[in-house]
Amino acid sequence: MPKSPKPPETExxxxxxxxxxxxxxxxxxxxxxxxxxxxxxxVGVAFVVxxxxxxxxxxxxxxxxxxxxxxxxxxxxxxxxxxKVCEEFDRRxxx
Numbered sequence: 001m002p003k004s005p006k007p008p009e010t011e012x013x014x015x016x017x018x019x020x021x022x023x024x025x026x027x028x029x030x031x032x033x034x035x036x037x038x039x040x041x042x043v044g045v046a047f048v049v050x051x052x053x054x055x056x057x058x059x060x061x062x063x064x065x066x067x068x069x070x071x072x073x074x075x076x077x078x079x080x081x082x083x084k085v086c087e088e089f090d091r092r093x094x095x
Contacts, residue, residue, distance in 0.1 A: 035042040
């Protein structure tokens with residue numbers, strides 16, 4: 001049985017998967033190059049980001065956003081349904 005030239009993990013992905021994978025790999029390469037070129041600055045940036053993630057309530061903010069999204073789903077669907085009913089009513093009355 002002939003082997004496929006692609007690695008198995010990329011075969012199951014769609015055509016868009018390669019784009020974000022390449023972007024993440026490029027970002028990782030740039031971060032490594034920056035850390036090699038400016039190690040003190042890279043450690044400082046990592047410290048500040050780690051401090052912000054630790055101090056800021058990231059989990060609570062994310063939970064708040066999820067709760068807000070779920071709270072807004074029902075009214076938004078209701079409004080969209082009303083708009084569709086109005087469109088259908090208008091289409092049937094004005095041929």
